[in-house]
Amino acid sequence: xxCSQLKSNIxxxxxxxxxxxxxxxxxxxxxxxxxxxxxxxxxxxIEAIIxxxxxxxxxxxxxxxxxxxxxxxxxxxxKSYFPGLVRVLQPVAIAGALLCGxxxxxxxxxxxxxxxxxxxxxxxxxxxxxxxxxxxxxADEDTMLGLNK
Amino acid sequence: MTDQELIEGIxxxxxxxxxxxxxxxxxxxxxxxxxxxxNLEDAEDLSQEIFLDVIRSLPxxxxxxxxxxxxxxxxxxxxxxxxxKKQRRGIMVRIESLFRxxxxxxxxxxxxxxxxxxxxxxxxxxxxxxxxxxxLPENQRIAFVLCKFEDHxxxxxxxxxxxxxxxxxxxxxxxxxxxxxHLVHHFSEYQKT
Numbered sequence: 594x595x596c597s598q599l600k601s602n603i604x605x606x607x608x609x610x611x612x613x614x615x616x617x618x619x620x621x622x623x624x625x626x627x628x629x630x631x632x633x634x635x636x637x638x639i640e641a642i643i644x645x646x647x648x649x650x651x652x653x654x655x656x657x658x659x660x661x662x663x664x665x666x667x668x669x670x671x672k673s674y675f676p677g678l679v680r681v682l683q684p685v686a687i688a689g690a691l692l693c694g695x696x697x698x699x700x701x702x703x704x705x706x707x708x709x710x711x712x713x714x715x716x717x718x719x720x721x722x723x724x725x726x727x728x729x730x731x732a733d734e735d736t737m738l739g740l741n742k
Numbered sequence: 743m744t745d746q747e748l749i750e751g752i753x754x755x756x757x758x759x760x761x762x763x764x765x766x767x768x769x770x771x772x773x774x775x776x777x778x779x780x781n782l783e784d785a786e787d788l789s790q791e792i793f794l795d796v797i798r799s800l801p802x803x804x805x806x807x808x809x810x811x812x813x814x815x816x817x818x819x820x821x822x823x824x825x826x827k828k829q830r831r832g833i834m835v836r837i838e839s840l841f842r843x844x845x846x847x848x849x850x851x852x853x854x855x856x857x858x859x860x861x862x863x864x865x866x867x868x869x870x871x872x873x874x875x876x877x878l879p880e881n882q883r884i885a886f887v888l889c890k891f892e893d894h895x896x897x898x899x900x901x902x903x904x905x906x907x908x909x910x911x912x913x914x915x916x917x918x919x920x921x922x923x924h925l926v927h928h929f930s931e932y933q934k935t
Contacts, residue, residue, distance in 0.1 A: 650769075
C-alpha cells in the first residue's frame with residue numbers, strides 16, 4: 594500500500610471495514626511512513642472529538658428555560674383575545690398610514706404650486722403706494738429708473 | 743406518559759404534558775441541534791424554538807411516524823436553517839470588515855491569553871471538523887450526523903429523512919468519502935507548511 598492508497602482507506606481502517614490482508618498492508622505502510630503516521634494521528638484526534646461531542650450534556654437549567662419560554666408564549670396568546678385579528682389589522686393600519694402620507698404630501702405639493710403661480714407684479718405695488726400715500730414725486734424717479742411703461 | 747397521552751395533553755394545553763414533553767425530549771433535541779450547529783449555547787437557544795414549533799404544529803401531526811422521529815425532523819430542519827442563517831451572517835460580517843479601517847491595538851490589550859495551546863488546538867480541530875461537515879451537501883450532512891454523532895441505525899435515519907435504506911447507505915458512504923478527502927487534504931497541506 595502506498596501513501597495515496599492509505600489516504601483513501603483511512604476511514605475504512607478506523608471503522609474496521611478493511612479485510613485482514615488490507616489491514617496488514619495498511620499498518621506496515623503506516624509504520625514505515627512518518628507523513629502518513631502524522632496524518633493518522635490528526636485523524637484519530639478528529640475521531641476523538643466526535644466521541645467527545647457525543648457525550649455533551651445540556652446545562653441543568655435548559656429544561657426550565659424551555660418551559661418558561663413555552664409558558665410565556667401561551668400566556669401571551671391567552672391575553673390577546675383576537676390573535677388572528679392583530680395579524681389582519683397590522684397590515685391594514687400600515688397601508689392606511691401610507692395612504693394618509695401620500696394624500697397629505699400631494700395636498701401640500703398642490704398648495705405650493707398655486708402659491709408659486711401667484712407671481713407678484715412690482716408695478717401693482719408701486720401703483721398702490723402712489724394712490725394710498727399720495728406721493729406724486731415718484732414719477733420722476735420712475736422715469737429715471739425706467740419703471741414707467 | 744405514552745406518546746398518545748402526551749399529544750392529547752398538549753392539545754388540551756395541559757401544563758403537566760408540556761413538562762413531560764420537555765423532560766422526555768430536551769436532551770435529544772439539544773444534543774441533535776448541537777451536532778448540527780456546533781455550539782451548545784446556540785443549540786440550547788434553538789431548542790426553545792423547536793419545542794414551540796413542536797407544540798404549535800402538533801395538531802397537524804399525522805402519526806405516520808413516532809413522536810420522537812417527528813421531533814427529530816423538526817430539530818434537523820430548524821438546525822439547518824440556523825446554520826444557513828449563521829453562514830449568511832458570516833458572509834455579511836466579512837463584507838463589512840472589508841470596508842472597515844483596521845483596528846490598532848494599544849499596549850493595554852497585551853494581556854496573557856487565557857486559553858492553553860492544547861485547548862486552542864482542540865478548538866481548531868473541532869471547528870475544522872464542523873466546517874468540513876457543513877461543506878457536505880445537505881442530505882449527506884444529515885445522514886452523517888445522525889449516524890456518526892447520534893448513533894442512529896440506518897433504519898431510523900431512513901424514517902427521519904423519509905428515504906429508503908439504500909439511499910441512506912449511499913449518502914453515508916459519500917459523506918465519509920467527501921469528509922476523508924477534505925480532512926486528508928487539509929492535514930497534508932498543514933504538514934507541508
